[in-house]
Amino acid sequence: MYEMYYTLILILDSTVRLSTPLLLACLAGLYSERAGVVDIGLEGKMLGAAFGAGAVGYLTADAWAGLLAGIAVSVGLGLIHGFASITNRGNQIVSGVAINFLAMGLTALLGQTWFRQGGKTPALPEGGRFRDITFPFAEELRDVPVIGPLYSELLSGHNILVYLAFLAVPLTWWVLFRTRFGLRLRAVGENPAAVDTAGISVTWLRYRAVIACGVLCGFAGSYLSIAQSSGFIKDMTAGKGFIALAALIFAKWKPANAMFACLLFGFLDAVAIRLQGQSIPGIGEIPVQFFQALPYILTVILLAGFIGRAIPPKAAGIPYLKERS
Amino acid sequence: MTAGQLPRWVDYGLIPLLNLAAAFLVSGLVVVLIGENPLDAVRLLVWGSLGYGEGIGFTLFYATNFIFTGLAVAVAFHAGLFNIGGEGQAYLGGLGVALACLALDRYVPWYVTLPFAILGSAAMGAAWAFIPAWLQATRGSHVVITTIMFNFIASSLMVYLLNNALKKPGSMQPETRTFEVGGRLPFLNDIFPAAGFGYAPVNLSLFIALAACFLVWLVIWRTRLGFEIRSFGANATAAIYAGISPVRTIVITMLMSGGLAGMMAINEIMGSQHRLLIDFVTGYGFVGIAVALMGRAHPVGIILASVLFGMLYQGGAELSFEMPNITRDMIIVIQGLVILFAGALEHMFRPAIIRLFTPSQRLTAREA
Numbered sequence: 011m012y013e014m015y016y017t018l019i020l021i022l023d024s025t026v027r028l029s030t031p032l033l034l035a036c037l038a039g040l041y042s043e044r045a046g047v048v049d050i051g052l053e054g055k056m057l058g059a060a061f062g063a064g065a066v067g068y069l070t071a072d073a074w075a076g077l078l079a080g081i082a083v084s085v086g087l088g089l090i091h092g093f094a095s096i097t098n099r100g101n102q103i104v105s106g107v108a109i110n111f112l113a114m115g116l117t118a119l120l121g122q123t124w125f126r127q128g129g130k131t132p133a134l135p136e137g138g139r140f141r142d143i144t145f146p147f148a149e150e151l152r153d154v155p156v157i158g159p160l161y162s163e164l165l166s167g168h169n170i171l172v173y174l175a176f177l178a179v180p181l182t183w184w185v186l187f188r189t190r191f192g193l194r195l196r197a198v199g200e201n202p203a204a205v206d207t208a209g210i211s212v213t214w215l216r217y218r219a220v221i222a223c224g225v226l227c228g229f230a231g232s233y234l235s236i237a238q239s240s241g242f243i244k245d246m247t248a249g250k251g252f253i254a255l256a257a258l259i260f261a262k263w264k265p266a267n268a269m270f271a272c273l274l275f276g277f278l279d280a281v282a283i284r285l286q287g288q289s290i291p292g293i294g295e296i297p298v299q300f301f302q303a304l305p306y307i308l309t310v311i312l313l314a315g316f317i318g319r320a321i322p323p324k325a326a327g328i329p330y331l332k333e334r335s
Numbered sequence: 336m337t338a339g340q341l342p343r344w345v346d347y348g349l350i351p352l353l354n355l356a357a358a359f360l361v362s363g364l365v366v367v368l369i370g371e372n373p374l375d376a377v378r379l380l381v382w383g384s385l386g387y388g389e390g391i392g393f394t395l396f397y398a399t400n401f402i403f404t405g406l407a408v409a410v411a412f413h414a415g416l417f418n419i420g421g422e423g424q425a426y427l428g429g430l431g432v433a434l435a436c437l438a439l440d441r442y443v444p445w446y447v448t449l450p451f452a453i454l455g456s457a458a459m460g461a462a463w464a465f466i467p468a469w470l471q472a473t474r475g476s477h478v479v480i481t482t483i484m485f486n487f488i489a490s491s492l493m494v495y496l497l498n499n500a501l502k503k504p505g506s507m508q509p510e511t512r513t514f515e516v517g518g519r520l521p522f523l524n525d526i527f528p529a530a531g532f533g534y535a536p537v538n539l540s541l542f543i544a545l546a547a548c549f550l551v552w553l554v555i556w557r558t559r560l561g562f563e564i565r566s567f568g569a570n571a572t573a574a575i576y577a578g579i580s581p582v583r584t585i586v587i588t589m590l591m592s593g594g595l596a597g598m599m600a601i602n603e604i605m606g607s608q609h610r611l612l613i614d615f616v617t618g619y620g621f622v623g624i625a626v627a628l629m630g631r632a633h634p635v636g637i638i639l640a641s642v643l644f645g646m647l648y649q650g651g652a653e654l655s656f657e658m659p660n661i662t663r664d665m666i667i668v669i670q671g672l673v674i675l676f677a678g679a680l681e682h683m684f685r686p687a688i689i690r691l692f693t694p695s696q697r698l699t700a701r702e703a
Contacts, residue, residue, distance in 0.1 A: 050483065094679035103417055103479055105679035107624055111671030116365070118664035123369045129664070252483060259480060297499070303491035306484040310466075313476035313484075322477070 012155075019159045021280050026168065027238065029276030030175045031056070031230045035254035036261065036268045037175075037182050038226030044186065044263060045219030046199035046325040048102045051091055051109030052227060053251025059084040059231025061117035064131035064242030065124065067138040067235070076138060076236045077171075081228030087113060088224030089217075096216045099329030110251075118244050129244035131235070140169040140237040169237045171229060176269070178226065183265040195219055199323035202330040212330045230254075256309040259320050275305040341692060347631055351677060353684050355629070358672040365668055369660050376654055376661065383653025384646035390653065392524065392535020398638075398645030399537070399602045402544040404623025405641055406551050407460075407596035409632035413555055414588040415568035420467060420482025421596040422620030423489030424460040428597025430493065431455030432604045433501070433511055433611035440518030448517055452605050453543070453598065460597015461590040463489060468589030472582040478589070486620070497613055510612040520606045540602035547595060548634035554591070564588050596620060622670055628678040644670070 035052045042049040062083035067076030087109050094105040118129040125131055145166035152162045186192035194215055198205045202212045234250075235242040257275055261267035282301030289295045312320055341350075363373035384394045404421045411418035418424075435451040467481035497509040520539045524532040555561040567574040567584045575581055603615050626644055630636030651666035676683075 050479075090675070094675065098680050098683050100679035100682060102679075103419065104624065104628065104674060107419065107621060108671050108675035108679055111621070111667055111674060113671075115664045115667030115669075115671055119365070119369070119662055119668060122662050122664070123660055129662075249487060252487065255480075256484060297495050299491040299495040303488045306487045310470070310476075310481055310484050310488075313474075313481055314470050315474045315476070320476075 015156070016159055017284075019163050021277070021284055023164050023167075024280040024283070025273060025277040026164070026172060027276075028279045029272045030172045031233050031238070031250055032254045032257055032275055033175045033269060033272040034171075034178065034226050034230035034233065035251055036257045036272050037178055037265065038223040038230065039255060039258045040182060040186075040261075040263060040265060040268060041195070041219045041226070042223035043258065043326055044199045044323055045195050045216050046202060046323055046328065046330070047092070047095055047216055047220055047223075048106070048327040049091065049220075049223060050103060050106035050252075050255060051087065051113075052223075052230075052254055053247050053249065054106075054110035054113030055084040055087045055224060055227035056231035056234065056251050057110075057117055057245070057247045058087050058113040059228040060235035060246055061113075061121060061131070061231075061242045063228075063232035064134070064235035065121075067134050068125075068132050068241065071135040071137045073138055073140045073236055077140075077229070077232045080232035080235075081225050084228035084231060085221055085224035088220045088227070092217050092220040095329065096213055096220070099331065102327050102329075114245065117242070121242065121244065131242040134236060134240045138236060139240050140171055140233075142167050142169050143173075171233045171237045174229065175233075178229075179265050179269045186265065191218075196323075199325050202325050206330075206332065212332075216330075227251075253305050256305050259322075260305075260309050260312055262320050263323060278304050341689065345688060345692065347636075350681070350684060350688065351629060351631070353688075354677040354681060355673065357680075357683075358669070358676040361672050361676075362665075362669045365665070366661065371658050371660055376658065379654045379657050380646070380650030382650075383657075384650035388531030389533035389535045390649055392530075392532030392537040393649040393652075394642065394645040395523075395541055396535055396537040396602070396607065396645070397648040398641040399541045399544045399606075400599050400619045401622060401626045401641035401644045402548060402637060403595055403599035403602070404619050405626030405630060405637040406547060406623075406634065407592045407594075407599075407620075408623045408627035409630065409634075409637060410551060410555065410564075410595060411588055411592040412627060412632045413561075413568045414564045414584055415571060416471070416585065416588060416592075417479050418464065418482055418589060418592045418596075419479055419621070419624060420464060420485050420593070421599075421623045422616050422618070423482070423486035424463045424593040424596035425599040425616045425620050426489045426493050427463040428456035428460040429600035429604050429611050429615060430496070431457070431459030431597060432600045436514045436518030436605055437511060440515040443517050445517055445519055445521065449520065449539075449601075449605075452518075452601055456597040456600045457594035458597075460600075461594040463597070464589045464593025465586070468586045468593075471589075472585040478585075490614075494613060497611065501611060508612075511610050514605070514609045518605060519609050520601070536607035538602065538606035540606045543598070543601060545638070547598065548638060551595070552634045560587065596623070618667075618670075625670060625674045625678065628681070629673065 035056055039049050039052050059080035063076040063080030066079035067073055091105050091109055094100040095102040121129040121131060148162040148166040151158050186196060194205060194210055198212055198215045206212050234246055253275055257268060257271040260271040278301050282298050285296060286298055366373040366376050384390050404425060407421050408418055432452045432455055435455040436448055439448045439451060463485060467478050467485055470476040470481055471478040501511045502509060503512040523530065523537045524535065555564065563579045563584055567579055571581065599619060604611055608615060622644060626637055626640045629640035647666055647669055651663055654661055655663045
C-alpha cells in the first residue's frame, strides 16, 4: 500500500516537472488568443527561447541572463507574428507556421555555426542552470509517513521556474479578470470595434498581448534548456507547443482550467514513461503511442462538443480593420 | 484595397515576385550572418539544382512531392478551408500505398499495382481528413485545430503500426520489407536515358502529379462542384442562401484535399523508398502551405512554386555539401521566410504598389 503511495508521489512529481513548460506556454497562448490573435507559433517561440537561453546560459554561466535572452528571442518572434497579423492584417495561422519554420531552421543553423556540436549548445557551466530548491526541513521530514514524501518529494525539490509557472496561474487570472487592462484585453478578443469606439487602440492592446505571450513562452522555452536539462538540443520542444495549444482549447481559454489541463496532459506523459514496457493486469501492455496521442484525441473529442463546448474568443483569428477604405 | 484595383499581372506576377525577393534578401542576410558570401551561395544553389542532369532529376523529384501537398492545401483554400493536416494525411497515404504494394508486388507488374496504390493512398489520406471535415461541417470545430491534432495522432498511430504490425519479421528497424519489382515505379532515367537523370529518384509519379494538376483545374474551374466550392469559399452565407449544402461542400473539399495529400506517398514510397518507413513526410505537408500561397492556389502557379521549392531542397543539399557552414537547416529558414513574406506579409507591399499604380490609371481614364 505504502509502496503504491510512494509510486504515486513519484509519478505526480514528474507530472509537475512535465506540466511546467506546457503550463507556461498554455498561459502564453491564453493572453494572445484572448486578445484575438491566434497563435500556433507557440512551438517555435519556445524553441527559439530554449536556444537563446541555452546559448547565453552557456556563455555567461548565469541562468538569469539565459532566461532574459530566452525571453528576448521569444518576444522578438512574437513581434514578427504581431507585425504580420496585427499591423499587416495577414493570416495568423500562416504567420504562426512561418514562425515555427524560422525557429526550427535558425536554432539548428546558428547552433551549428556558433558551437559546432550538431545544433546543440554545449553543456551548461555551473551557475548557468536553474538548480532545484530544497524546502526547509525537507530532508528531516522525508521519513514521516504520508506527509513526508508529499512534502519532500512533491512540493520541495523543484527549480524556481516550476514555482513561478504555478504562481503565474492566479496572476494571469487576476490580470485578465480583475484589472482594467485585462477587461480591455478580453474585450478586444470578443469585439474589437467596441473597444475602438471607446477610444482605446486595438493595435497597441493586441501588441501588448502578443508581448505578454512572448514573455511566457520565453519562460517555457528557457525551462526546457536551462532548468529541465543542461543545454539546448535540436528540436527539443518536440511538439510541446502544440500540446499547450491543445491544452488551451481543452481549458476553454480559462487560466485555472489551463492548469488542470496541463497537469492532466503532463500526468499522461508521466504515466506513459512509467508504464513503458510494463503490462497492466487485465489489460495487457498499453502502447506508449496511445498515451502520446491521448492529449490530441481528448482535445478533438472536446472540440466535437461531446464533453462540454469549447467556444473560442469571438474575434480570434480575424484581423481588425479600423475602417473600410 | 481589393485585388480589382490592380492590373492582373501586378496581382499575380509582380507582388508574389516582390514578396519572394524580400524573403531571399533576408535569407541572404542570414548567410552573411553565418559568414559566407550570399552570391556564391546562390550560384551553388542554382548550379546544384539545375546545372546538371542528376540535379534536375532531384529537383523534379522533390517538386513532385510539393505539387501534391500544394494542390491539397490549394483545393481547401478554394472553399475557404485551411487544411494544415497535409502532414498526417500524407503519412496515412503512405500506409495505403504500402498495403497495396505489399499485397501485390510479388504477383503482378508495377502497372497493375499502381492503380491500387493510387486508390489506397488517396483513400487513406481522404479518410484521415474526413473526421476533421465532418466535425467542421456538423459541429463547428475549427478544421485548423483538428487537423493539427490529427497530424500528431497520425504520427503516433504510424509509429505504433510500424513497430507492431508492419515491421519486417526479425528486424529492429520500424519499417516494412522492401517492395519487389511489382511495387516499384520505374525511374525516369530508365525510361528516358537521354535526359541523364543519373541516380535521381524522379519517377513516373511526376506525370501523375501533372495529371492531378489538370484534374484539379478541371474540377475547380469547369464543373458544377468546383463552382459550388469556390462560391462557398468566397461567401459562405451567400452560397448557403443559393442552395449550396455547406456540409456536402466542406466534406467533399476536404476529402479531395486529403486524397491529394495522401497521393504524395506514391512518389516517396512507391517511387523512391520502396518501403514504408517512419517520418517519411518530413515537412512536405507543411511546405504545401507555402507552395499553395506562392502559387495563388492555381495549378500552374503550384507547378512553378513546386519547382522553386524543389530547387531549394536539391540546391540546398548541394550547398551544404560545398559550404559546410550552411547546413541543410538553411532550407527550413528559407521556407519559413517564404511562408512569412509570401503568406503572412503578402499585403505588406500592396499599399505602396496601389499608390504607384493609381495615378497612372486615373490619367488613362481622363484621356479616354
